[in-house]
Amino acid sequence: MQNGSKLLKKRKFNNNTLGAVNFRRGIFRGDSLSPMLFLICLLPLTTLLKKSGLDFTIHNVTISHLLCVDDLKLVKDILALTKIVKTFSNDICMQIGLDKCATVTINRGQVVRGDSIKLPPDEVIDPLPLEESYKHLGILEHGSINNIDVKKKAKMEFKKRLHQLLKSKPKADVGRLNVLRRKGGRGLKSIEDLVFKEQCALSEYLKHSTTPALKLVSKEKFVEKGMRENQTDHEDHFMKWKAKALHGKWAKLLKIVDEDSSKWLRTAHLKPPTEAFIIAVQDQALHTNWLGHYVLKTGETTDKCRRCKKFAETVMHIVSGCPMLAQGVYHERHTQVASALHWDFCGQYQLPRGQHWWEHKPEPVTKNVLWDFTMRLDRLVEARKPDILLIQKVSGSNPQKITIIDIACPWDETLAEKEEEKISKYQPLRMELERAWGGKVKVPIVVGTLGALPKTLKGYL
Numbered sequence: 001m002q003n004g005s006k007l008l009k010k011r012k013f014n015n016n017t018l019g020a021v022n023f024r025r026g027i028f029r030g031d032s033l034s035p036m037l038f039l040i041c042l043l044p045l046t047t048l049l050k051k052s053g054l055d056f057t058i059h060n061v062t063i064s065h066l067l068c069v070d071d072l073k074l075v076k077d078i079l080a081l082t083k084i085v086k087t088f089s090n091d092i093c094m095q096i097g098l099d100k101c102a103t104v105t106i107n108r109g110q111v112v113r114g115d116s117i118k119l120p121p122d123e124v125i126d127p128l129p130l131e132e133s134y135k136h137l138g139i140l141e142h143g144s145i146n147n148i149d150v151k152k153k154a155k156m157e158f159k160k161r162l163h164q165l166l167k168s169k170p171k172a173d174v175g176r177l178n179v180l181r182r183k184g185g186r187g188l189k190s191i192e193d194l195v196f197k198e199q200c201a202l203s204e205y206l207k208h209s210t211t212p213a214l215k216l217v218s219k220e221k222f223v224e225k226g227m228r229e230n231q232t233d234h235e236d237h238f239m240k241w242k243a244k245a246l247h248g249k250w251a252k253l254l255k256i257v258d259e260d261s262s263k264w265l266r267t268a269h270l271k272p273p274t275e276a277f278i279i280a281v282q283d284q285a286l287h288t289n290w291l292g293h294y295v296l297k298t299g300e301t302t303d304k305c306r307r308c309k310k311f312a313e314t315v316m317h318i319v320s321g322c323p324m325l326a327q328g329v330y331h332e333r334h335t336q337v338a339s340a341l342h343w344d345f346c347g348q349y350q351l352p353r354g355q356h357w358w359e360h361k362p363e364p365v366t367k368n369v370l371w372d373f374t375m376r377l378d379r380l381v382e383a384r385k386p387d388i389l390l391i392q393k394v395s396g397s398n399p400q401k402i403t404i405i406d407i408a409c410p411w412d413e414t415l416a417e418k419e420e421e422k423i424s425k426y427q428p429l430r431m432e433l434e435r436a437w438g439g440k441v442k443v444p445i446v447v448g449t450l451g452a453l454p455k456t457l458k459g460y461l
């Protein structure tokens with residue numbers, strides 16, 4: 001033990017000694033070995049108390065004390081038992097927090113006023129005031145477990161935390177919080193599930209316990225037969241989310257688009273409020289005029305868009321359908337997606353590029369990537385200025401692999417239609433390039449406004 005604490009005394013980082021830490025008492029927090037050592041040190045105490053013969057029998061179980069790590073409850077002859085504890089503590093140089101100790105006197109099931117205990121030379125343990133409770137293993141008790149107060153306290157704490165959580169506006173689907181991140185949820189553990197899991201584990205532990213007192217407890221059934229099988233899992237949370245009329249639309253969409261559509265939740269590391277905002281938009285939970293007018297009935301006199309005053313202001317309209325935003329923010333978004341992709345290609349083909357994609361200004365012509373470039377062709381082709389044209393040589397000069405990339409960010413539910421539209425729009429250019437340059441030509445690309453990706457995307461790139 002002494003060697004161990006010497007080792008722990010010197011704090012080192014990168015072979016530099018940061019300084020000495022002097023442990024004077026207590027156990028080291030956050031170290032799983034510490035409580036184990038603490039328990040080993042305390043084991044003789046429980047043997048001493050058992051051997052004292054100062055116990056009493058209830059329901060055929062004989063007990064003198066209840067000990068869990070540093071929580072000790074003595075029953076029956078408290079003065080004699082306390083003296084044993086005191087002597088033992090002195091022997092192993094442990095201090096008892098006497099100011100945290102109290103006595104409770106119970107007479108025929110009723111809590112009555114008791115006396116204080118005097119320990120030599122001049123220490124006193126006072127009785128607990130009649131109206132107060134004490135904590136054993138974190139649970140409030142008096143004559144028995146104070147269920148009402150325990151519930152009241154737990155409720156207050158739960159409401160306080162829930163209130164804090166709900167303050168973060170806007171309100172996306174609550175069920176989605178417990179869906180796995182790779183399935184498009186926010187990956188939080190469900191408290192209900194955790195409590196139930198604990199119940200199952202506890203009842204299993206009690207069922208196989210050989211300690212008489214625990215055997216008695218196991219007769220109180222926490223978990224009914226068959227409940228274990230009904231345990232909710234992540235799939236259940238997803239199904240509940242999917243079943244919602246408005247919020248569930250995104251869940252339904254995720255089933256048909258590429259699974260990487262939710263990858264941003266695991267890899268983008270956005271700030272929690274930004275992430276919550278995007279999630280709320282996907283759930284269409286923004287307080288739009290349409291939602292206020294028809295669903296929430298919060299007094300909006302019109303359902304029309306605040307910018308164009310022409311169409312209904314839905315989330316879909318704001319992110320992809322407003323004519324007033326088309327030339328400004330939609331255009332900027334389109335350019336950003338395209339230049340991010342261009343930046344990525346520059347990396348792939350070892351072309352010069354800046355450190356961040358968001359600062360990238362694409363050159364019109366680089367070695368094998370053309371940016372927003374009008375193609376000169378022998379035949380008349382109307383759509384001949386795609387966002388990006390990628391020319392890859394496959395072993396030698398011919399055949400070539402050409403990819404026409406034209407970006408669209410439509411409302412996510414119309415991905416498939418938009419993709420079809422782009423493919424047919426660039427069909428003449430594709431045929432002309434294949435004829436003039438040879439090789440294979442492919443045409444993508446569509447990315448949903450809110451992040452949905454078509455399953456075909458990976459095949460194109």
Ligand SMILES: [Zn+2]
Pocket residue numbers: 305306307308309310311317321322323324
């Ligand atoms: Zn509008």
